[in-house]
Amino acid sequence: MPNYQSSSVETARKAVAARLREVRLDARLKGHELAERCGWHKSKVSRIENARTPPSDTDVQQWCEACDAGDQAADVIAASRTADSMYLEWKRLQRTGLRRLQESRIPLYERTKLLRGYASHVVPGLFQTPAYASALLSVISRFHSTPNDTPEAVAARMARARVLHDAGHRFTMLVEESVLRHRIGDTKAMADQLGHLLSVMSLPAVSLGVIPFTARERSMWTLESFNIFDDQRVHVELLTAQVTLTAPGEVAMYVQAFMELRELAVYGAKARVLVTEAIQALSQ
Incomplete structure (x- = not known):
């Protein structure tokens, strides 16, 4: 996404990233451990948690399931979609x-x-x-x-x-x-x-x-x-x-x-x- 300096978009994306990080921490998983469970490159977890890469619906679903928090996936996906809708190409x-x-x-x-x-x-x-x-x-x-x-x-x-x-x-x-x-x-x-x-x-x-x-x-x-x-x-x-x-x-x-x-x-x-x-x- 091109860099548009909107605090609304940035704040919403950071909130989603922070929530996913909390899910990982609650599961007592390190970043590389979560990446391994999801079959991702180890840097992907860091990029998502630092709001550099917006997660897809599938990413969120895999993340939550890997952390035994599948019941939280729907709420996180909804928040992610809301953040995404603020900037629509x-x-x-x-x-x-x-x-x-x-x-x-x-x-x-x-x-x-x-x-x-x-x-x-x-x-x-x-x-x-x-x-x-x-x-x-x-x-x-x-x-x-x-x-x-x-x-x-x-x-x-x-x-x-x-x-x-x-x-x-x-x-x-x-x-x-x-x-x-x-x-x-x-x-x-x-x-x-x-x-x-x-x-x-x-x-x-x-x-x-x-x-x-x-x-x-x-x-x-x-x-x-x-x-x-x-x-x-x-x-x-x-x-x-x-x-x-x-x-x-x-x-x-x-x-x-x-x-x-x-x-x-x-x-x-x-x-x-x-x-x-x-x-x-x-x-x-």
């Missing part, structure tokens, strides 16, 4: 295509009352048009070499966007001006997408801010795209994976970053001017 999330991933996120968006998001590269998914989403998801599918089910994935993304019109939800989103200028799809698709942003801005539940190229001296550098769900969890999108953060301190840090980025943005008429200028630039 796109190749795993998208192994059957993009449709199921889009559909799986709908319940989270439906139960979220306040969604705050920051986009530094592409238009937020909730605000995308079918043509823009199709062009973007096609590129993602090709890059990650996943089954190409783009039409179905686009339909699922559009279904998720219906939450914009449901009562009881608020959406406060920020985009860098570069998002308006980075062309996804052909000229018509991009123009329609920008026009759709103008429409989305008028929705009562939506606040859309644009951070202009000419923003005053920045108090925050450009970050990776992220979404904050009700102050409870943060999804951070990396090139290789989605990282889910739930530790209060980490969530609070992203909230702080969002608040500082929000101060750099323009809204209302000024934001509309930037979108309109981006539309006009498409014909130049």
